Amino acid sequence: MANFLDTTVDELVENFEILGDWEERFAYLIELGKKLPPLDESEMVEDNRVHGCQAAVWLKMLPTNDSTFHIHADSDAFIVKGLIAVLLMIYNGKTAEQILADDGTATFAKLGLDRHLSPTRRNGLYSMLSRIKALAAASVAQPA
Amino acid sequence: MNPPAETANLAKRDESVDWTALRDDFPILRETVNGHPLVYLDNAASSQKPQQVIDAVRRYYEHDNANVHRGIHELSNRATEAYEGARQRVADYLNAGSRQEIIFTRGTTEGLNLIANTWALEKLREGDTILLTEMEHHSNLVPWQILANRIGAKLDFIEITGDDGQLDLQWLDEQLARARLLSLTHISNTMGTVNPVAEICARARAAGVVTVVDAAQSAGHAQVDVQAIDCDFLAFSGHKTCGPTGIGVLYGRRELLEAMPPYQGGGEMILKVEYRDSTFNVAPHKFEAGTPNVAGAVGLHAALDYLDAIGREAIYEHDQRLAKRACERLAEIDGIRVFGPAEGRSGVVSFVLPDAHALDLATMADQKGVALRAGHHCNQPLLAKLGVAATARASFYFYNTESEVDRFIEVLHGVRKIFV
Numbered sequence: 184m185a186n187f188l189d190t191t192v193d194e195l196v197e198n199f200e201i202l203g204d205w206e207e208r209f210a211y212l213i214e215l216g217k218k219l220p221p222l223d224e225s226e227m228v229e230d231n232r233v234h235g236c237q238a239a240v241w242l243k244m245l246p247t248n249d250s251t252f253h254i255h256a257d258s259d260a261f262i263v264k265g266l267i268a269v270l271l272m273i274y275n276g277k278t279a280e281q282i283l284a285d286d287g288t289a290t291f292a293k294l295g296l297d298r299h300l301s302p303t304r305r306n307g308l309y310s311m312l313s314r315i316k317a318l319a320a321a322s323v324a325q326p327a
Numbered sequence: 328m329n330p331p332a333e334t335a336n337l338a339k340r341d342e343s344v345d346w347t348a349l350r351d352d353f354p355i356l357r358e359t360v361n362g363h364p365l366v367y368l369d370n371a372a373s374s375q376k377p378q379q380v381i382d383a384v385r386r387y388y389e390h391d392n393a394n395v396h397r398g399i400h401e402l403s404n405r406a407t408e409a410y411e412g413a414r415q416r417v418a419d420y421l422n423a424g425s426r427q428e429i430i431f432t433r434g435t436t437e438g439l440n441l442i443a444n445t446w447a448l449e450k451l452r453e454g455d456t457i458l459l460t461e462m463e464h465h466s467n468l469v470p471w472q473i474l475a476n477r478i479g480a481k482l483d484f485i486e487i488t489g490d491d492g493q494l495d496l497q498w499l500d501e502q503l504a505r506a507r508l509l510s511l512t513h514i515s516n517t518m519g520t521v522n523p524v525a526e527i528c529a530r531a532r533a534a535g536v537v538t539v540v541d542a543a544q545s546a547g548h549a550q551v552d553v554q555a556i557d558c559d560f561l562a563f564s565g566h567k568t569c570g571p572t573g574i575g576v577l578y579g580r581r582e583l584l585e586a587m588p589p590y591q592g593g594g595e596m597i598l599k600v601e602y603r604d605s606t607f608n609v610a611p612h613k614f615e616a617g618t619p620n621v622a623g624a625v626g627l628h629a630a631l632d633y634l635d636a637i638g639r640e641a642i643y644e645h646d647q648r649l650a651k652r653a654c655e656r657l658a659e660i661d662g663i664r665v666f667g668p669a670e671g672r673s674g675v676v677s678f679v680l681p682d683a684h685a686l687d688l689a690t691m692a693d694q695k696g697v698a699l700r701a702g703h704h705c706n707q708p709l710l711a712k713l714g715v716a717a718t719a720r721a722s723f724y725f726y727n728t729e730s731e732v733d734r735f736i737e738v739l740h741g742v743r744k745i746f747v
Contacts (some may be wrong), residue, residue: 204696205361206691206694206695209690209691209694209745210745213687213746215743218419236686236702237685237686237702237703237717238684238686238716238717239716254708259684259716259717260684260687261683261687261746262684262686262687262690262691263684263686286529
């Protein structure tokens with residue numbers, strides 16, 4: 184279950200390179216987003232809401248027995264779901280220490296997403312990233 | 328300083344305006360975005376600037392810049408003349424009684440906050456009611472919420488009828504009977520509704536209610552005549568009217584301005600200052616503390632000249648023509664929700680697609696060079712009332728063309744294929 188998307192970051196980068204133009208890349212991102220398991224409606228609450236995006240975003244992290252985290256997130260916009268999929272490829276199934284050690288910028292730079300998303304959208308992406316980091320940091324500071 | 332008579336003459340030449348040729352005045356419209364020619368349809372957020380405005384600002388800094396109202400030297404005189412000349416130009420543009428009724432601000436938002444923090448803060452009491460509408464931009468809602476919380480005033484709202492975005496005026500007289508202040512938008516930035524502000528202000532006046540009109544979406548797009556509307560205050564922004572950012576206008580009826588306390592304290596707004604007390608300058612200077620945005624005022628002057636040379640009626644009709652074309656083409660899409668009135672709307676068209684989020688659409692349209700807006704448009708309570716989280720919005724201006732409307736629709740259909 185560690186990678187239900189069946190795609191690794193390396194494969195994603197490779198696929199992005201094959202798909203020359205950005206329209207196709209976004210379409211691909213949207214397809215990835217469609218594979219995301221939806222969040223239960225009972226979890227779409229203010230506590231899980233991530234602000235700073237023009238679409239609605241919810242995100243929660245569940246600790247597992249082997250001290251890694253499962254990340255669950257959802258949005259009402261397909262492109263945001265695609266971005267969530269990318270975040271999951273980087274951070275899902277990792278320990279808090281691993282999450283905190285990787286700021287994700289290298290991956291986003293490789294994908295060109297840092298440059299091609301509008302500032303507001305990028306804020307959405309970085310808001311989600313910040314939430315993942317904050318939740319990881321909180322678990323280290325106060326072990327469950 | 329164009330006299331109003333000239334404006335009226337120019338406005339009659341609608342049929343003869345070469346709209347496509349006007350595009351040459353806007354350097355930014357030659358930009359390409361993501362490899363495609365820019366199709367700029369976010370005019371309700373901010374308009375583009377013609378070369379004439381850019382040149383006026385540049386010329387001011389190259390030749391006339393100095394502080395205003397203070398110096399004896401030549402440049403200070405030139406800067407003061409340019410600044411006060413712009414004030415007179417705005418007075419003419421709005422058909423205000425005099426330039427003393429024109430206060431320069433940073434924009435509509437500051438104008439509305441100024442009223443809330445001066446007239447309203449002094450005159451309103453605990454339990455008084457401020458009447459707004461359900462379609463107000465956050466800038467004509469939040470300042471009143473802050474004030475109401477501070478003094479214990481109440482807010483009341485003229486409701487909207489539904490997706491068609493009309494104000495439900497059947498209870499207006501009862502609502503006015505309970506209110507002290509009415510603040511409403513002339514044109515909705517989300518629905519494109521053109522509100523009958525003159526009629527509403529007349530009824531408010533009869534009820535002794537002070538009126539504020541948010542003209543952010545109308546001042547650059549239609550005739551806005553403060554005497555015809557007969558409002559007490561009216562605010563607009565330079566950047567939505569082909570002018571620079573950071574300059575705006577608040578019109579205030581003279582007798583109200585003179586009785587109002589100052590807004591911010593500082594230089595320019597005083598007559599005499601002692602260590603423990605000051606006497607204040609007269610309106611409008613009383614409300615313009617500190618060195619003003621002179622270059623912005625100069626640019627705004629050039630922008631208003633530019634708009635009047637085309638003619639505001641002609642601009643209004645052009646906006647409506649494009650919006651009508653867009654609405655007709657959008658209506659062909661099964662399951663789409665288009666907001667705003669079927670007839671008599673401005674150039675603002677908001678909609679929700681059945682299959683793609685507004686954010687998805689705006690992102691993909693941007694890949695094709697089409698600039699749309701997606702989100703809540705600073706209208707969160709309105710969207711909540713309509714039951715939508717976000718809408719996509721295309722907003723047109725006189726430099727947009729029929730072929731750009733068609734391009735927008737073509738791109739929209741292309742984008743939908745990805746999501747279906």
